[in-house]
Amino acid sequence: MNKHSSLRSASDLEAKGLIAPAERIGIEEVARRFSVAITPAMADLIGGPPTEDPLAAQFVPDQRELVFSAEELADPIGDEAFSPVPGIVHRYPDRVLLKPLHVCPVYCRFCFRREMVGPEGENLTNAELETALAYIAGNPAIFEVIVTGGDPFALSPRRIRGIVEALSAVGHVGVIRFHTRVPVVAPERVTTELVESLGSDKAVFVALHTNHVRELTPAAREACTKLVKAGIAMVSQSVLLRGVNDTPEALTALFRALLTLRIKPYYLHHGDLAKGTGHFRTSIAEGQALMRELRGNLTGLGQPTYVLDIPGGHGKVPIGPGYLEKTQEGYVVTDPQGGTHAYRG
């Protein structure tokens, strides 16, 4: 391991001082079950143990990951059931996921695809990628392609360009969206070559996965700015995580910072029922209370939609707090400060 390489094992973590020697055997057991990787950019930000530091909590393995509850699932969002050909998930008529790889530069401890991602995860072969692209070209209902994985920005710019060019040539595809954590966790990968590989006549979106304002280092901000200046539209996705961002202050700081980078906060995901992630999950009531507080204190542009992926592959739905209650005469509406008002209409 040199200072420029990612941490991938209990001994790497111990050498970097991120776990104590006494924790090593337990962490080795976690690492045998779920992949481990922490990039230098993230390792350098960690300033304490997972129970105290929001960056450590997201990336440093923890023995609580070996505690599984009965409701947790290997495929919590049900990708498998909607996969007509390898690498494609087609859940809604007008959009598909295209998953060319299962590798990520970091392995988040709460990952919803933690049973599928990892360095041993199989990437699509060239023939499988051709088949997946042919599936998209052969389905005129597909308007949007969401390139995900794994992290598609872990691919070489040459391979990204190949995917963008193939999708750009499909007349009925209007939007190409990349889901990535790279601009935050490995900003040095956002090179001019990578940015150029996203060039297309189609609308190209990048959805950035980020959960805490401390992830938005100067290098991460520069990487995002490069993408925005190249005409890429950016939105963000965050996961509501206990001990990471489950306070109004943490969420407000994150969403405001994103807005200043011209990144629209898009989704706040309720924690999925992935195995060994119970210590991260808040209750839905807690999530709704947070969203209610944000509504009164944060500009509307900074409000993401709080969503739940229904287990079993039944899709994603908004689960934010309700502000409208039906009465016999009309409605009672709750304002952002909690006051109630009759509305007849």
Ligand code: SF4
């Ligand atoms: S970057 Fe996304 S897919 Fe990769 S480990 Fe993190 S949550 Fe999972």
